[in-house]
Amino acid sequence: MSSSSEPTIAAIATPPGPGGIGVIRISGSQALAIATKLFKPAKPAPLQSHQLTYGYIVDPLQYKVVDEVLAVYMQAPRTYTRDDVVEIHCHGSYLILQEVLQLIVATGARLADPGEFTKLAFLNGRIDLTRAEAVMALLDAKTSSALDMARRHLSGRLCSEIQAIAACLVRCRSTIEVAIDFPDEDVEIIQAREMTNQLSQQAITPLQTLITSADRGRLYREGLSVVILGRPNVGKSSLLNSLLGEDRAIVTAVPGTTRDTLEETLAIRGIPIRLTDTAGIRNDAGEVEEIGIQRAHEKLETADVVLLMVDGSQGVTPQDRHLATLTDKPLLYVVNKIDIIDTFSPNSFAAEFPEVPMVSISAKHGQGLEQLQDAFVNLVTDGEEWDPGHNTVPNIRHQAAMQTALEATHRVIEGLAQNLPPDLLAIELQVALDGLGEIIGLTTTEDILDMIFTQFCLGK
């Protein structure tokens, strides 16, 4: 099965969450070559098969040490996949793993699909069917609704931004297809300048912005922005304090610019976050005042994840429901004060926001904080076991896909300038659409035809 023409694949092999180390696995004919480019042994010497070597992962472009690691090269066939394998044991931080993986991908590996290592292991006769089938069953169950999951877990805004870019590409593609397939029709022909403008404004610019925002380095420096949203006295500050008290990874505490905002930097399961309390949303009448909404909007605008907090002892109030409508960011629904409720029935709370994952806690007694952290990690990593897939911010997979789309779109614009025949422009547009398709689902011929027949009056 395996041959040198097969792409070399890589992925994080350890589950997300706490852990001293995280392992990245590279498999394929280029595994050693890629590792050699990135891994610098402490004592310079070639990697020996099946021996652990201490050293550093160095970003070859910036000459920057990314992590202190142990690397092990395993020569085929005595490996999990029966191909050449290199494993890199990093520190467990989710973001360090992401950064190293990103370097590996940039050096020539392809991100492994979920379960791909197991599939290779089976196809190459390394593991037995029972085990492979168990993995595959899990995978198919997961991916049958993959698109729904992607849409749910991808931040609403990121998803809709990519859909808007795809819609622009589909419009351009259908204009081209109409010109090709309906030459005798009395419809508009391709206007190179207009199409160039559309592509620049509606595809190139937003793609560049998104790719920049996906920069892991930025995320590592700045952390995920998490906002706690809730009525006054639902226990937001207590939660902040509990999290700070429990987590020892506090870096700094930055007081907000006004007294009613507090921002703390901490790490949940190795993921650095900036936690913001929206203490501003209140007035004496207990209603949500205008100025409060405005402030909340500003904070929510920059948030990656929002914790929607309600007071369990008071039930879900109309104001809580109103707060939930203020954002389209991924939500975690936190029911607080379960310690003072006589009989807490989670189902009645869960029914309020059926689409949103819920945890119940007592911030005061530190109860349920473990579950809250689990739920949080699950939300931002989509609970992916093999690869932290669909994230609230663009992940490596998204970034690579968007890069493909961006480059192809540039080629369309160049092609328009050079009067390239439309059938060639269509090829590049499809490459761009296929790139975005890896994030939001494939654009099929039927989608293009739908667009054509909705937009143009055709047919003799």
Next chain:
Amino acid sequence: MKTYEYDVVVIGAGHAGCEAALAAARMGCKTACIVLNVDGIGAMSCNPAIGGLAKGHLVKEIDALGGEMAKNIDATGIQFRRLNTSKGPAVWSSRAQADRLLYRLRMKSVLENQQNLDIRQSAVDRLLVEKGRICGVVTSLEEEISCQTVIIVTGTFLNGLIHIGLKNFPAGRMGDAPSRSLPQNLRDLGFRMGRMKTGTTPRLDANSIDYTELEAQYSDTPPNLFSFSSTGEPALEQRPCHITYTNATTHEIIRAGTDRSPMYTGIIEGIGARYCPSIEDKIMRFPEKDRHQIFLEPEGLDTVEIYPNGVPTSLPADVQIAMLRSIKGLENVKIIRPGYAIEYDFVEPTQLTASLETKKIKGLFLAGQINGTSGYEEAAAQGLMAGINAVHYCRAEKPLILDRSQAYIGVLIDDLITLGTKEPYRLFTSRAEYRLLLREDNADLRLTEIGREVGLVDEESFNRFGIKKQAIEAALDFLNSTKVKPTKETNQRLTNHGLAPLKQMVSLADLLRRPEITLKNLAQLSGIELTISPAVLIEVQLTVKYEGYIRRQEEQVARFKKMENVELGADIDYTQLAGLSNEAKEKLNAIQPRSLGHASRISGITPAAISVLQVFLKKEGKI
């Protein structure tokens, strides 16, 4: 062994039927073509034209495989145009107006003179099936005709129902009786059927049209014929079409008439095609559009009938005439035949295999509109493939299956059997993933050898093809090996043309890759005499100029083939496969994909499900 009266019985003789019957007979099988009305053989029920985008590609492919359609239109065409010449050679497309009567008569004569082929006027009422295999047909006169295979190519005749305004009546096409027993028989045999709708325009009297102020559209000079074996000029005199437009008054009349439209009063249940809307549909769906184009196409040399392409309608007769008379040039027009809509039964094509044989009944093949397609060319392509595969079935040979990287025919059939269709299916070039490789000009390079192998391409055509192929190779070789030096004279010629001078020695091919340079000016600019015959010019220029794109598509094809070549047996029970979702199990069981690649194109089959199938195949020792 049982002896049959015929190897192949073809029911119907439209565009699919003619190709099916001719292919089977030419390949040496004893064939019968059973037709309701012998005078309807090869009839063009709708517009008098062959070709157009993607359809022209199909006609060339049919020709390369040894079919008849291209030769028939070359002999009876009265206007030949090549479309899209400004848009890149992959999507150049040929289109011709036919003399409707002569097209039909020539095709009929070809069938009549074909060895091994009997034409019989009769109505087939039901199929004879024994142990899941076809063994004959029974006509309405209770004649039993025994045969090994049956190809049903009945077009719009199954339960055909014509609508004009609020009036409707059963008919297979205007003036012909429909087939009512056969569709019932197909339902009884367990086939899932659906209902579709199509429409046609009124036919006008040319003597009542004022052409003086209308734009005319003429044949290309010189005209390009369809068949790779046709040479020289068209056989018939060439005629122009004329162009006119609807206007606000026309639209007003149509809107006022929709209260008596069978479409807008809900009488028609069949699904129509989005790409071929009736004029009333265009007005209602695109109210912002202030005019719609109409081509006035001559129906032939010896007739005054005109086909106004662009106004298919099922509005009442009085609305049809009123609307037409509001149009420039048609102020005094007379209608000879009214336009109408027709509803008909079709068999859901996902019940077929890639050879167009039904999964339910061995030896039964379906082709053309019965499979939910529209268009003469789509029908003919399927007819040809069904004819070839019926013969292969009789001989217990492997079916001929063209894949999506080989031919538009492959795209068409793969779409039908994999995705089915919700509206009358028409081919578009955008349906082909490898459009750059599937061109009109190289249809012969792609398919002639296959046609020769199945026995449909004669010696003469095959030799001519061999010569062309050699000429292409020689020309490419010449372009790649001949060097141009950056001499003063050469650079002077280039700069005189506003082109960048050469800095170093390049090959002629390199020079040709520049966007401004074509094979027409290459000799002049390089100062090197070219020995490239005009016949292979397009092919050579394209191969050189688009080399990068072509290579990219070829790489995609290589990946596609890898999946396509992993076969899945027809006898797999997918419900027994651990790890598949219920949706995947259901769909795989229904379609019974022939390969891993085929499975991956079924809607709702995820990459993970494909992994499960790979694991299964490995377990079974099949990969």
